[in-house]
Amino acid sequence: MKLGWLEAVVLTASVAGAKDLAYSPPYYPSPWSTGAGEWAEAHRRAVEFVSNLTLAEKVNLTTGAGWEQERCVGETGGIPRLGMWGMCMQDSPLGVRDADYNSGFPAGINVAATWDKRLAYQRGMAMGEEHRDKGVDVQLGPVAGPLGKNPDGGRVWEGFSPDPVLTGMMMAETIKGMQDAGVIACAKHYVGYEQEHFRQASEAQGYGYNITQSLSSNIDDKTMHELYLWPFVDSVRAGVGSIMCSYNQINNSYGCSNSYTMNKLLKSELGFQGFVMSDWGAHHSGVGDALAGLDMSMPGDVLLGSPYSYWGTNLTISVLNGTIPEWRVDDMAVRIMAAYYKVGRDRYRTPPNFSSWTRDVYGYEHFIVSEDYTKLNDRVNVQRDHADVIRKIGSDSIVLLKNCGGLPLTHQEPFVGILGEDAGSNPYGANGCTDRGCDNGTLAMGWGSGTANFPYLITPEQAIQNEVLTYSAGKTNVFSVTDNGALDQMADVASQSAVALVFVNADSGEGYIDVDGNEGDRKNMTLWKNGEQVIKTATENCNNTIVIMHTPSAVLxxxxxxxxxxTAILWAGLPGQESGRSLVDVLYGRVNPGGKTPFTWGKTRKAYGQAILTEPNNGVGAPQDDFTDGVFIDYRRFDKDDEEPIYEFGHGLSYTNFEFSDLEITTLNADKYTATTGKTMKAPVLGKVGQASDYLFPSGIKRVTQYLYPWLNSTNLKKSSGDPDYGMKTEDYVPDGAQNGSPQELLPASGPSGGNSGLFDELIQVRATIKNTGSVIGDEVPQLYVSLGGEDNPVRVLRAFDRVTIAPGQELEWTSTLTRRDLSNWDVSAQDWVVSNAQKKVYIGSSSRKLPLSADLPSVQ
Structure with missing residues (x-):
C-alpha cells in the first residue's frame, strides 16, 4: 500500500489547469457538524459517545471491513470495548438485496407515477421495517441520481422522475418513512450520475473502452442548483442520515473527492448534518477524500476484494503524522453516530441475521477468505403485510395513456387472449438471473444492485387467468401465447379474442451487467424482444387490442x-411482486386508474435532447459529458423546442372525468429574505491523538486474512504505511485551508436544513376547485406549474401537486402554497437565490399541457 500513490489524487480537479476541460474549484476546510435544528439531541449524544473513543475506534467507524468480509454488502469495523458491532449497509432502494423472506417492492419510477406522497411514505416505512428486522443499519436508497437527464439511462427506474420537484417530494417522504422505521436512509447518487457508460474506468475497460478515468459530468452552477441539487435539498430537509457520493466525476473531480460538491454545496450551503459515504469502489484517495468531505469508506478496500485500504490503518497514520487534523476524524465519527441516534438505532438494533453471499444456513463468516464457519442465515421472514402496499402502489401507478372504450373489462368477454412473453414467468424462476440480469418473462424490476429477491412474482398471465376463471363461472375462454417468436399462434388466438391483451417491455439496469448488448443503458428506445411485431400481429387480427407496457421509462x-x-394503452412500469394482481385491479375496474406519467413520451429520441455519451471523447482520459441541456430536460426541453409529445409529462386518463375551476390567489405575510452572514464556531476536538505505540495491533485478537483494521503494525509510521514517498512535504498534497479548524465564513444561501431558512417561507397561497363530472369515484392529481418569467427559464416548471379522491358529482377545494424557493432563480454572481422582477404566472391542471386555470402572480420578494 503506497500512501504517496493514494495522495497523488488529492486535487479537487483531476485535470487542474487544463483550460479546455471543466474545472471544479477547491473549497476547504470540510465543515464540521453543529447539531442544528432537529439534529440537536442526536448530535449531543454523538459528541458524548465519540469523546470517549480512541482514534482507532473512530477510524473503525469510518472504514468498511472489506468486500465480503461481513454479512452485509458493506460493514464498518466495530467497537468491541463498548459492545458495538460494525454498522451494516445494505442495498437496495426497492427492498433488502441478497436476502430471503423479504418483499420485492415497486421501483421508484412507479412511486413517482402514483403522485401520492402518502404511498411514498408507506413504501419507505415498509422497506425500512424489512431492513431493520434483517439487522440493517443503513438502507442504500432512495435515489435522486440519476435524475433522468437521459430517458434511456440504465438506472432511471431506481429514482423517481426527471422533474426535480416530483423527485424531491418523493425522496423526502421515502426518507421519512425509512427513518421512522428505525433505519438510516442513504440518498444517492450525489451528484450528476446520469448514465452507466464510463461511470467507472475499470468497468469500461472490461467492455473494451480504452480510458483511464471515469466520466466527468460537466454541470454549470445554475443548472446544478436549479435541477440536480434540488432533490438533495429536499432529502436534507427530510433529515436524511447519509448521502452516497457517486462514481462519476463532476467537472473533472471525482464525486467522492470533490470538495466543491461535498464541502461547499452539501455541508456548508445545505447544512447537511449526516455523513457522506462512498459508493462501492468510488473512494479514490486517503488524505484527499477525507479533507474533501468523505466520512465513510465503503466497502473499505481500494479494489473490491483487495487487502488494501485508503483509510483504516492509513487514516490512523494520517492523523498521527498531522496530515489530517484530529477534528476532521472526530467530525466523521460524530456525523455517523448522530445519524445512528437520530433514527433510534440504539433502540431498534439487532445483529444482521442474513448473509449477502449465500442462501445456505451455514457458511463462512468471512466469506471472501473462507474463514470462521458459522450459522449465517436465520431466514427471518420480514414481509409482514407489505404485499398490500405493494399491490396498491402497483395499481395506483398504472398510467392509462389511451382509452377508446377498451377499458374497463366487464367479465363478460367470451374469449380473452393473453399475448407476449412479458405476460408470463421467467423459465429460470423469478430470481433465476443474478441481480435480475436478464429479460425473461414479465418485467417487474430492472437489473443491478438496485434490486431485491422476489418472495414470489404474480405474473399478469396468472392473475388474468385467475380473474377470468373466478368471475366467469367457467363460461369464458382464456388462452396465452408467451413466446414472442410464435407469431402464427398469436395471430390464431388474437383472431378468436373478444379482447387481446398484449404485453411488451424494455429493460435496463446497472452497468456491471450486460443484457443483450445493453451495457446498463439502453441501446435504443424501442421495445425489446420483437415487441412491435407482437403488437402488429395482434392488431391485424383483433380490433380490440389492449397494450400493456412494463418499461423503466419512455419507449418509442x-x-x-x-x-x-x-383501444387502450397502459404503462405499468416496474411494479414488483404483485404485478399481475395490481394490473387486473385496473383492467377490471376495481381500481380506477389515477397514475400520471412521471416523464414525457416523445416521438423520437432526438426530441429529448442530448444523447447518452457512448464513445470516449477525450483520448484515454476522462470522457467529457457536457450537460449542455442545462435545466431543459424532459418536458422542459419539449416546451422549449415547441416539440409536440405523444403523451406529455403528467398525463394520465381515468374511468371518470374531472373539471377545474375557481382559481384564487392570496399573498401571504412573509419576512423579507436576508442573506446568511456570520461565522461558524471553531472545529471541536474531542480527543487526544496519542503516540503511535498506542495504536499497535492488539495482542489476543485473531487477525482475519485481508480484513481491514485501524491498527498499526509498527511504531515506524513509514514502515507501517509501506509508502516510499512517506516523507514528502505536506504542502505537496494538502490543499490550502484544508487543515484550518478556525471559525469559517457562512455562505449567503446557507442554513441549518437545506439552505437559508428564508427560502422555505410561504409567499403565496393558491386555491382551486376540482369536480368529478363522471359517474364513478376516481383519483385526480392537481398539478401546479409556475412560469418564472425570465428569458433563460423553462416555459413552466412543476412546483406542487397532490392526489385526491373525489366521488361522482363531488367538488373538492384544493389548496397549495408557493415558497420563496419555488419562485427564485439561482444567481451565480451573488451565489444566492433571487426572486427576479420578471412577471410570474401560475397554472393548474391535470398535466403539464392540460392547464385550464392560469393567472399572473403578484409581485413578491
Whole structure:
C-alpha cells in the first residue's frame, strides 16, 4: 500500500489547469457538524459517545471491513470495548438485496407515477421495517441520481422522475418513512450520475473502452442548483442520515473527492448534518477524500476484494503524522453516530441475521477468505403485510395513456387472449438471473444492485387467468401465447379474442451487467424482444387490442399508438411482486386508474435532447459529458423546442372525468429574505491523538486474512504505511485551508436544513376547485406549474401537486402554497437565490399541457 500513490489524487480537479476541460474549484476546510435544528439531541449524544473513543475506534467507524468480509454488502469495523458491532449497509432502494423472506417492492419510477406522497411514505416505512428486522443499519436508497437527464439511462427506474420537484417530494417522504422505521436512509447518487457508460474506468475497460478515468459530468452552477441539487435539498430537509457520493466525476473531480460538491454545496450551503459515504469502489484517495468531505469508506478496500485500504490503518497514520487534523476524524465519527441516534438505532438494533453471499444456513463468516464457519442465515421472514402496499402502489401507478372504450373489462368477454412473453414467468424462476440480469418473462424490476429477491412474482398471465376463471363461472375462454417468436399462434388466438391483451417491455439496469448488448443503458428506445411485431400481429387480427407496457421509462410508440384497433394503452412500469394482481385491479375496474406519467413520451429520441455519451471523447482520459441541456430536460426541453409529445409529462386518463375551476390567489405575510452572514464556531476536538505505540495491533485478537483494521503494525509510521514517498512535504498534497479548524465564513444561501431558512417561507397561497363530472369515484392529481418569467427559464416548471379522491358529482377545494424557493432563480454572481422582477404566472391542471386555470402572480420578494 503506497500512501504517496493514494495522495497523488488529492486535487479537487483531476485535470487542474487544463483550460479546455471543466474545472471544479477547491473549497476547504470540510465543515464540521453543529447539531442544528432537529439534529440537536442526536448530535449531543454523538459528541458524548465519540469523546470517549480512541482514534482507532473512530477510524473503525469510518472504514468498511472489506468486500465480503461481513454479512452485509458493506460493514464498518466495530467497537468491541463498548459492545458495538460494525454498522451494516445494505442495498437496495426497492427492498433488502441478497436476502430471503423479504418483499420485492415497486421501483421508484412507479412511486413517482402514483403522485401520492402518502404511498411514498408507506413504501419507505415498509422497506425500512424489512431492513431493520434483517439487522440493517443503513438502507442504500432512495435515489435522486440519476435524475433522468437521459430517458434511456440504465438506472432511471431506481429514482423517481426527471422533474426535480416530483423527485424531491418523493425522496423526502421515502426518507421519512425509512427513518421512522428505525433505519438510516442513504440518498444517492450525489451528484450528476446520469448514465452507466464510463461511470467507472475499470468497468469500461472490461467492455473494451480504452480510458483511464471515469466520466466527468460537466454541470454549470445554475443548472446544478436549479435541477440536480434540488432533490438533495429536499432529502436534507427530510433529515436524511447519509448521502452516497457517486462514481462519476463532476467537472473533472471525482464525486467522492470533490470538495466543491461535498464541502461547499452539501455541508456548508445545505447544512447537511449526516455523513457522506462512498459508493462501492468510488473512494479514490486517503488524505484527499477525507479533507474533501468523505466520512465513510465503503466497502473499505481500494479494489473490491483487495487487502488494501485508503483509510483504516492509513487514516490512523494520517492523523498521527498531522496530515489530517484530529477534528476532521472526530467530525466523521460524530456525523455517523448522530445519524445512528437520530433514527433510534440504539433502540431498534439487532445483529444482521442474513448473509449477502449465500442462501445456505451455514457458511463462512468471512466469506471472501473462507474463514470462521458459522450459522449465517436465520431466514427471518420480514414481509409482514407489505404485499398490500405493494399491490396498491402497483395499481395506483398504472398510467392509462389511451382509452377508446377498451377499458374497463366487464367479465363478460367470451374469449380473452393473453399475448407476449412479458405476460408470463421467467423459465429460470423469478430470481433465476443474478441481480435480475436478464429479460425473461414479465418485467417487474430492472437489473443491478438496485434490486431485491422476489418472495414470489404474480405474473399478469396468472392473475388474468385467475380473474377470468373466478368471475366467469367457467363460461369464458382464456388462452396465452408467451413466446414472442410464435407469431402464427398469436395471430390464431388474437383472431378468436373478444379482447387481446398484449404485453411488451424494455429493460435496463446497472452497468456491471450486460443484457443483450445493453451495457446498463439502453441501446435504443424501442421495445425489446420483437415487441412491435407482437403488437402488429395482434392488431391485424383483433380490433380490440389492449397494450400493456412494463418499461423503466419512455419507449418509442409512434408507429402504433394511433392504430384504431388498439383501444387502450397502459404503462405499468416496474411494479414488483404483485404485478399481475395490481394490473387486473385496473383492467377490471376495481381500481380506477389515477397514475400520471412521471416523464414525457416523445416521438423520437432526438426530441429529448442530448444523447447518452457512448464513445470516449477525450483520448484515454476522462470522457467529457457536457450537460449542455442545462435545466431543459424532459418536458422542459419539449416546451422549449415547441416539440409536440405523444403523451406529455403528467398525463394520465381515468374511468371518470374531472373539471377545474375557481382559481384564487392570496399573498401571504412573509419576512423579507436576508442573506446568511456570520461565522461558524471553531472545529471541536474531542480527543487526544496519542503516540503511535498506542495504536499497535492488539495482542489476543485473531487477525482475519485481508480484513481491514485501524491498527498499526509498527511504531515506524513509514514502515507501517509501506509508502516510499512517506516523507514528502505536506504542502505537496494538502490543499490550502484544508487543515484550518478556525471559525469559517457562512455562505449567503446557507442554513441549518437545506439552505437559508428564508427560502422555505410561504409567499403565496393558491386555491382551486376540482369536480368529478363522471359517474364513478376516481383519483385526480392537481398539478401546479409556475412560469418564472425570465428569458433563460423553462416555459413552466412543476412546483406542487397532490392526489385526491373525489366521488361522482363531488367538488373538492384544493389548496397549495408557493415558497420563496419555488419562485427564485439561482444567481451565480451573488451565489444566492433571487426572486427576479420578471412577471410570474401560475397554472393548474391535470398535466403539464392540460392547464385550464392560469393567472399572473403578484409581485413578491
Amino acid at each position: 410508440i409512434g408507429d402504433w399508438y394511433e392504430n384504431p384497433n388498439i
